[in-house]
Amino acid sequence: MKISILREDLIFSHWIFVWFVLYFCNIITINPTFIIISGLFIGTLAAYYMWYYNASQYNIIKFVILNMILKNIPLFILWISNNLIIQLYDIYITLIVFIIYNIYLYINNTNIFKLYEKLLHVYINKTYDKAKIENKSIWSQIYDYIYHKII
Secondary structure, X not given: OOEEOOOXXXXXXXXXXXXXXXXXXXXOOOOOHHHHHHHHHHHHHHHHHHHHOOOOHHHHHHHHHHHHHHHHHHHHHHHXXXXXXXXXXXXXXXXXXXXXXXXXXXXOOOOHHHHHHHHHHHHHOOOOOOOOEEOOOHXXXXXXXXXXXXX
8 A cells, every 4th residue: 555645735846936936927026936946955955865875876867866856947947037026025935835844744733844854855765665656746657757758
């Protein structure tokens, strides 16, 4: 029996991506550049952590590619559309959204440390039995599908 350990709504990168889409479609006016850059920094630290603890090459590449899709491409789109200006207001809103995200995690009986420790441990295959855990966000499923069709 497989159990899912991740829900899409608990992954902050997905919140960031939705924020970008809403901004890009002119539904909201709060620029996501600051949070995307912050997310890239955190993603870089996570990739280093995975490398340091000998995660498989496949998992590291997958993690980096998914981060590129969720963060680098939106940042590039903001750059080519001249929307990289970060204002103090955007930083305040980012902090408020991050607090709301943490409250949301608390309501769902977790916190950011537990969630991302679990995520990184699964990527590293350190703690969890691969046969029992299906660690797949929608992005991870798409990546695996494309990868296995090509290779």
